[in-house]
Amino acid sequence: xxxxxxxxxxxxxxxxxxxxxxxxxxxxxxxxxxxxxxxxxxxxxxxxxxxxxxxxxxxxxxxxxxxxxxxxxxxxxxxxxxxxxxxxxxxxxxxxxxxxxxxxxxxxxx
Amino acid sequence: xxxxxxxxxxxxxxxxxxxxxxxxxxxxxxxxxxxxxxxxxxxxxxxxxxxxxxxxxxxxxxxxxxxxxxxxxxxxxxxxxxxxxxxxxxxxxxxxxxxxxxxxxxxxxxxxxxx
Numbered sequence: 001x002x003x004x005x006x007x008x009x010x011x012x013x014x015x016x017x018x019x020x021x022x023x024x025x026x027x028x029x030x031x032x033x034x035x036x037x038x039x040x041x042x043x044x045x046x047x048x049x050x051x052x053x054x055x056x057x058x059x060x061x062x063x064x065x066x067x068x069x070x071x072x073x074x075x076x077x078x079x080x081x082x083x084x085x086x087x088x089x090x091x092x093x094x095x096x097x098x099x100x101x102x103x104x105x106x107x108x109x110x
Numbered sequence: 111x112x113x114x115x116x117x118x119x120x121x122x123x124x125x126x127x128x129x130x131x132x133x134x135x136x137x138x139x140x141x142x143x144x145x146x147x148x149x150x151x152x153x154x155x156x157x158x159x160x161x162x163x164x165x166x167x168x169x170x171x172x173x174x175x176x177x178x179x180x181x182x183x184x185x186x187x188x189x190x191x192x193x194x195x196x197x198x199x200x201x202x203x204x205x206x207x208x209x210x211x212x213x214x215x216x217x218x219x220x221x222x223x224x225x
Contacts, residue, residue, distance in 0.1 A: 029210075030211070031209075041199065041221075042216065042218055043216040043219075045213045045215070045216075086152075090210030096160075096209070096210055097166055100153040101152070102152045
C-alpha cells in the first residue's frame with residue numbers, strides 16, 4: 001500500500017464548480033506539500049502545511065493531523081486550473097525526503 | 111533569478127549508452143534534489159544533497175545510477191549503462207533551507223527515452 005493515497009485519480013469539472021482533491025497518508029509527518037504539474041510538465045509548489053488551513057487566491061488547503069488527511073479545494077474553477085495535483089509528505093526528523101502520491105488529474109471544461 | 115536549470119530538456123539514446131543529466135540550482139539554495147517521474151510509479155526521490163554532500167541516496171535504483179555535486183552551482187546524474195526501463199522524466203529541485211517545511215523549486219525536467 002502506497003504511503004500517500006490521493007483521490008480521485010481523475011476529475012472532470014465544469015468551469016465555476018467547486019473542486020476537492022483528497023490526500024491520505026499512513027505515517028507520521030512533519031509537513032505536507034501540495035504541488036501542481038501543468039500539461040507542459042513543469043512542477044510548482046502550491047502549499048506547505050503542518051497544521052490548520054492555508055489560502056492562496058482561489059486555492060485552499062487543509063490538513064487534519066489526527067486523521068492523517070489533507071484536502072485541496074479550488075473555488076470557482078477555471079480551465080487554466082487543469083493540471084495534475086500532487087500531494088507529498090515528509091516524515092521529518094533529520095531526513096528531508098518527500099514521499100509523493102500518484103497525483104490527481106483535473107480537467108476543467110469551459 | 112532564472113530558476114532551476116536543467117539540460118538537456120530531451121534526450122534519446124540507445125540501450126547501453128551513457129547518459130548525463132545536468133542541473134544548476136537556484137543561487138544560494140543549500141539543498142538539491144534529483145527526482146524521477148514515471149507513469150507507473152509517479153514521482154520518486156533518487157538522491158538529495160546538502161551543501162554539495164549527498165545525504166540520502168536510498169532512492170537510487172542501482173549501481174548504474176550515480177550523482178555528483180562538485181560545487182554549489184552544478185550537479186549531474188549519470189546513468190551508465192542506460193536501459194529502456196530508465197525512460198522517464200528526471201527533475202532537479204532546490205530549496206533554501208534544511209527543513210521539511212521549505213518550498214522546493216523544480217526545474218523543467220529532462221525527458222529521457224532509452225531505446
